Amino acid sequence: MASQPSPLPPARLEVPGASGPATRRGPLRWLYAWVLGWADTRYGTPALAGISFAESSVFPIPPDVLQIALSMARPRRSFFYAAVSSVASTLGALAGWAIGAGLWSAASGLFFVWMPGVTPTAFAHVQDLYRENAFLAIVTAAFTPIPFKVFTIASGVFGVTLPTLVFASALGRSGRFFGVATCIFWFGPGVKRLLDRYLEVATVVLLGMALAGFWLVHRLG
Numbered sequence: 001m002a003s004q005p006s007p008l009p010p011a012r013l014e015v016p017g018a019s020g021p022a023t024r025r026g027p028l029r030w031l032y033a034w035v036l037g038w039a040d041t042r043y044g045t046p047a048l049a050g051i052s053f054a055e056s057s058v059f060p061i062p063p064d065v066l067q068i069a070l071s072m073a074r075p076r077r078s079f080f081y082a083a084v085s086s087v088a089s090t091l092g093a094l095a096g097w098a099i100g101a102g103l104w105s106a107a108s109g110l111f112f113v114w115m116p117g118v119t120p121t122a123f124a125h126v127q128d129l130y131r132e133n134a135f136l137a138i139v140t141a142a143f144t145p146i147p148f149k150v151f152t153i154a155s156g157v158f159g160v161t162l163p164t165l166v167f168a169s170a171l172g173r174s175g176r177f178f179g180v181a182t183c184i185f186w187f188g189p190g191v192k193r194l195l196d197r198y199l200e201v202a203t204v205v206l207l208g209m210a211l212a213g214f215w216l217v218h219r220l221g
Contacts, residue, residue, distance in 0.1 A: 035061050039069035048081060049088040056092030056169075057099055057149050060116050063089065064180050071184045082181035086174040089142075093152040093169040100156025117147035126154040134160045135168045142172025 038047035048070060052063040063085050071078040099107060111118045129137040134155070141151040155165045 031061050032065060035063075035066050036069050038066055039073060044070050045081070045084060049084050052085045052088035053092035053095065055148070056089050056152050057096035058115070062145075064177070067177065067180055068184060071181060072188075075184065075188075078181040078184050079178065082174075082177040085177040085180075086170070089148075089173045089177070090166060090169045093142075093148070093155075093165055093173075094162070096149055096152025097156040097160070097162065097165055100153040100158075102156070104153070104157050111153070115149070118150055118153070122147075122150050123154055123157070126150055127158050130154070130158050130160060135164050138165060138168035139172040142169050143176045148173075 035047075035051060038044050038051075041047075044066070048063060048066050051059060051061070051066060055061065055063055067081045067085050070081050112120060126137065138151050138155065138160070140146065141148050152165070152169070154160075
């Protein structure tokens with residue numbers, strides 16, 4: 001019987017210059033490894049769906065990393081995995097909306113303390129974006145590395161309609177995940193190797209892209 005994957009797949013955690021176990025490299029690397037470990041089990045596709053769903057409201061690691069690993073193992077199913085990510089992530093946006101609409105008064109303190117990217121300042125900025133063009137703001141956040149959960153939860157807090165949230169999320173998330181599938185089709189294993197070797201650098205780059213995304217949404221709103 002298959003069991004939950006080990007959070008430390010050795011082959012994927014060989015980091016140049018590392019002097020100890022991967023667990024010593026911090027929670028980001030550990031959680032990344034845990035997500036990636038599902039690719040080596042029979043539950044890879046359900047795990048992709050669950051992580052894609054959760055990342056839209058409460059989970060910090062994007063599902064792209066698992067989607068890439070699964071696609072590397074079965075390239076012909078790359079676009080199937082993109083569809084799983086897109087559908088599950090869009091459904092997860094509804095969970096984020098529900099948190100904002102029904103639980104925010106009780107849960108906001110917990111999110112502000114423990115959830116990366118979820119801050120009062122971010123919420124105030126998203127509220128301004130929603131006043132200008134909620135659909136465009138959600139599409140942009142769904143497509144880029146901007147923390148999507150901030151937008152889904154804020155949509156419930158600030159009364160964005162469900163049709164707007166669903167259609168914008170579906171458009172942005174599909175563009176992102178099918179874009180990943182297309183990159184794998186053209187560039188193959190190189191995408192995966194870059195993620196394994198340069199995760200820390202990638203997080204800095206993604207942060208810069210997130211800030212650029214916020215600026216772009218503000219300029220286009």
